[in-house]
Every structure is written in C-alpha cells, then in structure tokens.
Amino acid sequence: MSRLDDELRIAFRREPPPADFLTRVLERAALQPEPRPSWWQRLAMLLGTPRLRWVAIGVTALLLLAVSAVQYGRLRGAVTEDRPRVAEVPPHSEAGERDAASPAVDGSQDGGARSISTPRELLQRHRASTSQVKAPAHDDRQRVTIAEARAAKEKLMLALYIASATLNDAERAVHDDSPKP
Amino acid sequence: MKTVMTKSLRAVAFFSALSVFATASAFAQDPAKIDMSHLDRFADRADKVIDVTVDGQLLRLAASILNEKRSPDEGKIKELILGLKGIFVKRFEFEKEGEYTMADVDSIRSQLNAPGWTRVANVRSKRAGNYDVVIMSEGSVIKGLAVLAAEAKAFTVVNIVGPVDLAKLSELEGKFGIPHFGLEQIPGVSVTEKKKDKDPEPEKQENKTEKKPPTLVRSEKPPRG
Numbered sequence: 001m002s003r004l005d006d007e008l009r010i011a012f013r014r015e016p017p018p019a020d021f022l023t024r025v026l027e028r029a030a031l032q033p034e035p036r037p038s039w040w041q042r043l044a045m046l047l048g049t050p051r052l053r054w055v056a057i058g059v060t061a062l063l064l065l066a067v068s069a070v071q072y073g074r075l076r077g078a079v080t081e082d083r084p085r086v087a088e089v090p091p092h093s094e095a096g097e098r099d100a101a102s103p104a105v106d107g108s109q110d111g112g113a114r115s116i117s118t119p120r121e122l123l124q125r126h127r128a129s130t131s132q133v134k135a136p137a138h139d140d141r142q143r144v145t146i147a148e149a150r151a152a153k154e155k156l157m158l159a160l161y162i163a164s165a166t167l168n169d170a171e172r173a174v175h176d177d178s179p180k181p
Numbered sequence: 182m183k184t185v186m187t188k189s190l191r192a193v194a195f196f197s198a199l200s201v202f203a204t205a206s207a208f209a210q211d212p213a214k215i216d217m218s219h220l221d222r223f224a225d226r227a228d229k230v231i232d233v234t235v236d237g238q239l240l241r242l243a244a245s246i247l248n249e250k251r252s253p254d255e256g257k258i259k260e261l262i263l264g265l266k267g268i269f270v271k272r273f274e275f276e277k278e279g280e281y282t283m284a285d286v287d288s289i290r291s292q293l294n295a296p297g298w299t300r301v302a303n304v305r306s307k308r309a310g311n312y313d314v315v316i317m318s319e320g321s322v323i324k325g326l327a328v329l330a331a332e333a334k335a336f337t338v339v340n341i342v343g344p345v346d347l348a349k350l351s352e353l354e355g356k357f358g359i360p361h362f363g364l365e366q367i368p369g370v371s372v373t374e375k376k377k378d379k380d381p382e383p384e385k386q387e388n389k390t391e392k393k394p395p396t397l398v399r400s401e402k403p404p405r406g
Contacts, residue, residue: 146246148242149242149243149245149246150246152235152239152240152242152243152246153243153246153247155233155243156235156239156240156258156262156268157258158231158233158270159233159269159270160258160261160262160268160350160353161353161354162231162272162337162339163270163328163339163341163350164350164351164352164353164354165354166328166337166339167314167328167339167347168351168354169310169330170302170313170314170328170330171302172309173304173309173310174304176306176308
C-alpha cells in the first residue's frame with residue numbers, strides 16, 4: 001500500500017458527529033425567520049381549494065347584497081313618492097284648536113288662582129302645548145308639498161297640451177296631404 | 182381539485198356577470214328617451230323657447246294631486262300618465278323662417294332611426310310643415326313616443342317615455358288649457374321670450390298690460406274633415 005492510499009483512507013474514514021450537533025442544528029433552524037409570502041402568493045393561496053369556494057360564495061353574496069340594496073333603495077324611493085303626499089287640512093281635534101285659542105286653561109292668565117286638577121284639564125293643556133309647538137312646522141311642510149304637487153300638475157298639463165297639440169297637428173298634416181276623393 | 186376550482190371560478194364569473202348586468206340595467210338610460218340637449222343652441226336664435234321636463238318623480242307628484250272625482254278630465258290624465266317615466270318637450274318659435282336647417286332636424290331624426298323605433302307618420306309638406314311620429318313598441322305595447330314638428334317658424338320635439346295611449350293623448354287637446362299663471366313661475370319650465378327691438382316703449386307697455394302666458398304659434402290650416 002502506498003502512502004497516498006493511507007492518507008486517503010484516513011481522510012475518508014467515518015467520524016461520528018459531536019454529541020450536541022443535532023441540538024445545534026435544530027436551534028439554528030428555529031432561529032431563522034420564515035420567508036414572508038408575497039401578495040400574489042397570498043392571492044394564489046386564496047384561490048386554492050377549499051378556500052376558493054368560500055371566496056366565491058363571499059364575492060357572490062356581496063354582489064347580490066349590493067344589487068339588492070340598490071334595487072331596494074330605488075323601490076323604496078318610488079313607494080315613498082307614490083304615497084299620497086297631499087292632504088288638504090291637517091287633522092286637528094276641535095278641542096286642541098279650542099285649547100290653542102284659549103290659553104286661560106292653564107291658569108296663567110288669571111294669576112294662577114285656578115289650579116288644574118282633573119285629568120281632562122291636564123290632557124287639554126298637553127294638547128294645547130303640542131299643537132302650539134308642532135303644528136306650524138307640519139303645516140309648512142304640507143303647504144310646500146301641496147305647492148310642489150300643484151306646480152308639477154301644471155307642468156304636466158303644459159307638457160301634455162303641447163304633446164297632444166303637436167300630435168294632432170301631425171295627424172291633420174297627414175290628412176291634408178292624403179289624396180282627396 | 183382542478184375541476185372544483187374551475188367550477189367555482191365559473192360560478193363566480195356567472196354571478197358577477199349577472200350582478201353587473203342587473204346593476205347596469207337598473208341605471209341604464211331608457212332606450213325610448215331621446216337626447217335633446219344639442220337643441221339648446223337654438224335658444225339664441227329663437228324668439229320663444231318652451232322647455233318642459235316632467236320626469237318620473239314629478240309625474241308621481243302630479244298624479245297624487247289629480248282627482249278623477251273633481252274632474253273627469255283629471256281622471257283621464259291620471260290614467261294616461263300611469264306607468265309613464267317621463268315627458269320631455271322642447272319647442273322653439275322663431276320670428277322669421279329659415280332659422281334652422283333640416284340638418285338640425287336630422288340630428289334628432291337620426292336617433293329615431295335606431296332599432297326599436299317605428300315611424301308611424303311621416304309628412305313632408307311645404308305648406309303644413311314636416312312631421313314625424315315615431316313610436317318604440319314591444320309587441321302591442323308602446324314603450325315610447327317621439328313627435329317632431331318642423332314648421333316654418335317653429336320646431337317642436339316631444340318625447341314621451343313609457344306606455345302611452347296615442348288615442349287618449351290625442352283626445353286631450355282642448356280639454357285643458359295653458360296654466361293661468363305665468364309659465365316662468367313653474368319650476369322646471371323655462372320659457373324665454375326675447376324682447377323685440379322695434380318696440381318703442383317696452384317699459385310703458387309692460388306696465389299697461391298684464392303678463393300673459395305664452396301661446397303656441399299654430400299655422401293656419403283648414404279644419405279637418
């Protein structure tokens with residue numbers, strides 16, 4: 001055997017690893033941070049089964065909800081407009097009107113000499129106060145609505161008048177130009 | 182796994198397309214509505230401009246005040262406007278002839294050549310003027326109406342969007358008049374009348390006479406029949 005053979009044998013001989021080798025490797029591996037997936041990797045993860053199914057259901061539900069909300073809004077608007085918005089006179093009770101006109105009921109006008117004790121008087125006082133506070137705003141709104149509705153009606157009349165007149169003019173022109181027997 | 186993915190993707194695509202279509206159709210302009218915005222350029226040349234826009238909201242508001250018990254005519258109008266989406270009218274009256282060309286009229290006519298529109302009357306007369314009555318129908322239901330009247334000194338475009346009964350509309354003429362008060366007071370109605378230069382004392386005249394609502398200039402024609 002040559003010397004080279006001996007050297008090679010020595011170099012390639014099996015040597016057992018140190019006792020703490022495995023522990024050190026595991027520790028080093030645990031210390032390394034996991035590589036963060038890029039945004040497209042995350043997107044691709046979403047599109048993988050079984051997540052894709054949930055994404056599909058979610059997207060569809062969201063779209064349907066959005067469409068439903070839009071349609072509901074439109075329908076609600078139409079229904080609100082269809083409601084009879086015009087009332088000639090707000091419903092006031094006679095007692096309320098009388099009470100509003102005669103504030104002496106609460107006793108303030110006669111120097112507080114008269115006290116209110118009966119439930120009827122208390123009710124009348126309450127009606128008087130509420131009709132004084134709420135009625136004007138309500139009436140104003142109604143007046144505005146009635147005025148708007150009347151204006152819309154006049155506008156509609158004008159539009160229909162011109163439409164009808166123009167249509168009849170066309171009809172007359174057709175008859176005028178047609179050969180007479 | 183690939184099959185499941187493909188199925189899911191198809192489902193998403195289908196529902197997305199469905200939703201987009203539903204939303205788009207909800208917001209899309211009605212095909213029976215014609216674009217009249219470019220006619221506004223006549224306003225400078227016109228002696229009088231009547232521009233009336235009654236959209237769906239105004240129609241409903243007007244319908245709420247129409248009462249068939251008060252007047253049978255109101256009942257007829259209420260019946261006529263039921264289901265309508267809008268009435269759009271533009272009328273330009275000129276002092277002299279030749280203020281607009283047929284090319285101007287054709288800009289509206291070209292829209293009425295689109296599919297869906299059917300011409301029911303087409304009159305070309307030097308004496309009476311040019312008239313086009315075009316309807317958009319689906320089966321036996323009329324979905325929209327457009328009337329173009331190109332007279333010598335006036336040009337009128339009427340567009341009604343929604344199901345309209347032509348016979349009932351035709352009957353309405355003469356059953357109600359122009360509103361008693363000035364048209365300028367109606368919101369949404371713009372009536373512009375130019376003051377004439379040849380008027381010697383316009384201020385004095387205004388004081389003397391009350392403001393009257395504008396009337397339609399109708400060319401004299403022999404009575405029908």
